[in-house]
Amino acid sequence: MSARRIFARPARLAAVAPYLWMVLFFLVPFGFVLKISLSQTAIAQPPYTPVFDVTEGRQALTAALAQLSFDNFKLLVSDDLYILSYLRSLTVAVTSTLILLLIGYPIAYGMARLPQRWQGIAMMLVIVPFWTSFLIRIYAWINILQHDGLLNQILLTLHIVSAPVVWLSTDSAMYLGIVYSYLPFMILPLYATLSRMDASVLEAASDLGASPRQAFWLVTFPLSLPGVAAGALLCFIPIVGEFVIPDLLAGSNSLMIGQTLWLEFFTNKDWPVASAAAVALLLLLVPPLVLYDRLQRRQLEGGR
């Protein structure tokens, strides 16, 4: 038994409670989503009739399997509303992630190049907004962007525009809100890799004749790719399923999948269709989730 082993047994014992908790409240619920996505809509409360009841045992299960309903999924692929909202979610997520990278990279790069004692402060300054409520931050933008809000007032005073511009309920407002909310998630992993980078590697590059621009593209950028991947996944995955920001800032003519799900659930009370939408969304997110899980594990568990 090695010293590590001596600690391993009590440590595993410690993990039992959180393990059970996550199985019960994270894993099992997905089973219910799957089950209900295969159910029929009912008007009753809760608004679905289950295809099978677990308590009825194996016979009922096999009977139920025979008449599983894929109606909800058929609806998802036949109705333009759903397909369009999927496509829109993907477009919005890809576009936002690219914008975030373009904005976040220079900031993280600037932070990593600050003198050591300023880096901590800059880091703090980037994290603090992340700690403040994100709903409040979106609300703050509504304040600024509304018809008679600060932005239009400034533009009018400076005679840049002659009449108030409609900012709210547009895609620009939504992108602004997304970028604003997710910026720290992009900056921090980028900063983490950039600041860990060995300064002598860059010096070696310039010593070997690389111009600063070449040194950046040939050395710094390739070395920061793990940070880019982490930042991109950390933003992309939740943005695909984002609900609050598009709901508050974008117009209502085209919906993201999160909004569609919400609408089906709360307004149409169609739980099975909402569940089917959730399952479809989850399937879409499996590849990036797996990638993200691997990255996260490598980062947190070191060389193991």
Add this chain to the structure above:
Amino acid sequence: MAVGRITRFNMTSLALGLAFLYLPIVILIIYSFNASRLVNVWGGWSLRWYHEFFGDRAMLDAAWMSLSVGAVSATLATLLGTLAAIGLARGERFRGRALFSGMLYSPLVMPEVISGLSLLLLFVALNAERGFWTVTIAHTTLTMCFVTVVVQSRLTSLDRSLEEAAMDLGCDPLRAFLLVTLPQIVTAIVAGWMLAFILSLDDVVIASFTTGPGSATLPIRIYSEVRLGVKPEINAICTLVIGLIAVIIVIASFASKLSSTRGESAAPF
């Protein structure tokens, strides 16, 4: 990275980035002291909207609900998350480890609509009465993952020979952990609690799914008000929430300075 070279480009990108992050919040705080009902007109300084909030029974109830859900779920999440971090950082290889870490890491990015919907369906299936406890359980599930990540990264960065030294000097594993490891990770645990509390205080989507009638949290209330347009009272509430969070951050950074050891303080990722 080369340290100490501040080019104009670096400075500008940093300054613009920070202005972008902070300006909207500053504006919101200033406008919460606006005497005028009209948002675009500055009517002088006033605490009018704060008075209005403290007279608004429904809002106060929601605020209380949010604070208590936050406190209880953050405490539960810190407990469970720390245990999970210990399991992952010190448990070596065990069966089901990949599933365990997967379950703990994915909620960090999982779209909230999915987590919310799935938890609601579980509560319905269990026939649980929806309200304080369902929201608390939902928030615990989400936020314990953040606690795990924060504490685990601290634990893995710790020098394992400290624990060996403790054993060498007569500690069994449990006492080695309590006397030597725990003091090193206490700041990370505190940071984890705060992160959990603030995330809980922030959440609209999961709370909307898992709460029952008559027990709305503050973000749910704010959200439904915001959908109807900007109201000065919301500015005041938001400022109060920001103030509360600021106080928590200040206390925490003060506490971490007090117990500062050479180790780096925990980042939220």
Add this chain to the structure above:
Amino acid sequence: MIGSAGESGLTSVTAGEASAEAAKPLPEPIVSDMPLLRIEGVAKSFGNFRAVDRLSLDIRAGEFFALLGPSGCGKTTLLRLLAGFEAPDEGRILLGGNDIAQVLPHERPVNMMFQNYALFPHLSVRDNIAFGLKRAGMARADIKTRVAEMVALVKLEGLERRKPDQLSGGQRQRVALARSLARRPQVLLLDEPLAALDKKLRESTQAELMELQRRLGMTFIIVTHDQEEAMTMAGRIGVMDAGRLVQVATPRNLYEAPATRWIAEFVGDINLFNGQVVGREHSRLAVATSDAGTLAVSELWPPVTKEIVSVAIRPEKVKLSRRAPASDEGASHMINRLEGVVVDVNYLGGITTYKVKLESGALVRSSMANTARLDVDAYLAGQRVVAWFTADDCLVLEQ
């Protein structure tokens, strides 16, 4: 798993005795012949890698023993086996007659000083030193006395309240030492204890460690990759390679009579000439070498059994002169002479090293003490010289 199993009988007895004898003068060192620690056929693998390979070793009470070897030779693993951080796959570790191979680290009367010191950053110097005493259930007053005693022993007075990060490297090393000594372990294990110190500090600390070990009469086992350090401090050195002990000897024997060619090359510098035994008379061998002609070599015990051998000679035993020294044929000091040209001169202060190229093309290294301040005796590159050495100074190593 272990719960609060309490302290082993051994530990509490030691602690009790130690506090009683605290007032008495420290005992004279007694190196008894009875082994205190007996390692019997101990093996430890990590996956496919055999870190320690069926190793046996006896260590006597009061001994200062050094484990020397290149990195990856298993010396640290062996130390960790003794501390209890690893358990052997096979074999026994007997301490005072009891097998402790499966005893957990916190229940062993053995303490370890870690290479990186592993000081508890949240505890003051005093609390670091008292840590192990508190675990042993020592009375508060006794702890206070013992801590004061240890602080004085390692000369850290006035720093008791400091935290480790407020100490210099040398001070931290002393805290680590005091902390591991405080429990009066039967055996103190030191893992590269001086590796983090600079050269000057390392030398003075070596002397202090030896002095301390002599005064306390404790058994020290030190792991090091620095042969000079091992030779300076240890009474006996065990050289390890690939998980095995290849030789256990006093520093002098290790240097002057290495058991194998590998050790001869690992410990210090050496000239090696491969050859074949062609003659043998009066315990003197004639070895025909390909590089240096036939060399006369005194044969030591045990006699050489193989034909193909290496003749080894340390550089400081190779003398240079402008002319061949007067020969005294037949006498005990049979002299070997090799003619060549100086090709390289390195002045190192106390000594100067030369490389002499023989006619065969082989290089012979010689080092000579600079006994005079002026360089009247120095040789220059390009100069023709005779490199000579006696038969007694040569070693015969089987290949």
